[in-house]
Amino acid sequence: MINFSLTTSYTDETVLLKFLGEFSLYNISSYQQQVDAINFQKFKTVRIDLREITFFDTASAIFINNLHNRLKQEQLTISIICENRDVLETLKLVQTQIGSEKTVPVKKRETFIDSVGKKTHSQLRGFFSFMAFLGELFATKIHYLKSIKNIRFKEIAFEINENGIRAFGIVALTSFLIGLVVAYQSSFQLKIYGANIFIVDMLGISILRELAPLITAIVIAGRSGSAFTAQIGAMKITQELDAMRTMGFDPYSFLVMPRIIALMISMPILIFVADIMGVLGGMVVANIDLEITTELFLERFTEVVAAKHFFIGILKGPFFAFLIASIGIYRGLMVKDDTQSIGYNTTKSVVESIFAVIVCDAVFSILFTNLGI
């Protein structure tokens, strides 16, 4: 059923546009086509008949208003025939509201140079604000370590449980599998040369020195780094951080330091677990695939793998932990008052902390090799 229509009729110099039924958002486009088809230049007057419409909204009022203005410009006489007060008032409202500014002003488009400049500026500010964060952290650290009373053991213990002990399972499993995979892939190569026993040297050094710390750091960055960002970000949105500050509780010593210290304590322990599980994984493969017995494996292990490799791996722990925790917390503090920014900063925190860990590992690698350790 069509309950609306526009009929046009022509007499000598007059066009009559008669709107019937419902006149709303939904039928304007068909009216527009009909109106566009008319060649108004042949006529002198236009009469718009709105007497028989049953519904009229602001969009249609804008349509009529635009038509009115256009025809006026073309020097035609227009008359609107209508008795309905509501319709007339809507038309009047539209006329007065539209006034001079017709559309929402379009935002000026940025040029390439603008956007490069803005990006650079914001990157630079981001860098400075991270430096400011580190500075404040350092200042708090000095204050924090001045007296044993300031150290919040309860919070630290809670965070160690949350981010250290509870991560044992996943770290153990991941490093076990990595040990398994590395051993399996290399056993295939070693068998060709009949150098089966060298699997021990290879696994011992690569797992203790590089793989265990790196795998642990990546798991912890995904696990704790993101958690720190989300926790602190949410606290910022709910104004909990503001509340702490007004009560005189410094968020740095209540939230930031315990997390950093807890992670710096947990990380070496987790790396130790990863060492054990990684070597165990390798041992299983060596046993099954290369027929190296456990006794032989362990004997060879003590013979060829120096303790320094183990200590280097463990030593990396606190450094990685500091990077992960401080980036996670910094990103949490950067959260703005909207929900989108939690997601954005959490993603950033994980990506940046994994990146930072790898860069740090590379630096260590070069440093230790050059030092001959």
Place this chain on the structure above:
Amino acid sequence: MKKVIEVKGVKTIFGDNIVHDGLNLTINEGEIYGLLGPSGCGKTTLLREMVMLQKVSGGNIDVLGHSLSHIRHKEAQVLRREWGVLFQAGALFSSLSIAQNIALPLQEYTNLSEKLINEIVAFKINIVGLNLKDAHLYPSQISGGMKKKAGLARALAMDPKLLFLDEPTSGLDPISAREFDALILKLRSLLGLTVVMVSHDLQSINDTLDKVAIIDNKKIAYEGSLEGLKHSDSEFIKTFFGNKYE
């Protein structure tokens, strides 16, 4: 009357946006003082500046005799124990129960026994009209009105002289809002508080405030008693209080 807060020529600028351009106002002891104005005029910003959450771009604020622009860390810590702040949504610590939230400042700043702290917490819970049964609920388990009351109890934990309230009745139903107003008045007479609040609630403004400052167009458009408002010629005052005073 003793001055509690004095705001002198405060300017606030965010980027290109000037929020305050030379605000002056004085809050005396025992007053319930309201900061009013159209949205975006910087009422909450001024409140945040008074509690040292934000720095002013120019001018100075004196709170309880301390100049906030030149305050040392130690002094600031002392000052922070002398006021209580209630945030718009309560801002309770979500990892702690209501009772733990209220007890936290007492545990941190005093060496009172566990038993006495418990008694103080129970007293504060009663005074704000919360049920003691609910003391062990967590912030996520209680309603908005209860959060505000719990936030108020926490703000009162250290028996402050000065109380800051950021839109205390927003988001409450009319009955709870009137109860909250009555509570503020009761607390003022019981504890001799000075209260500074930001509010939009006309009823609450009329019922509780002794003095108001209206911020409009970056300046103080009016400061004084509610009765004096009808003589003001600010556009905002006319529309906001229009029905009442014209």
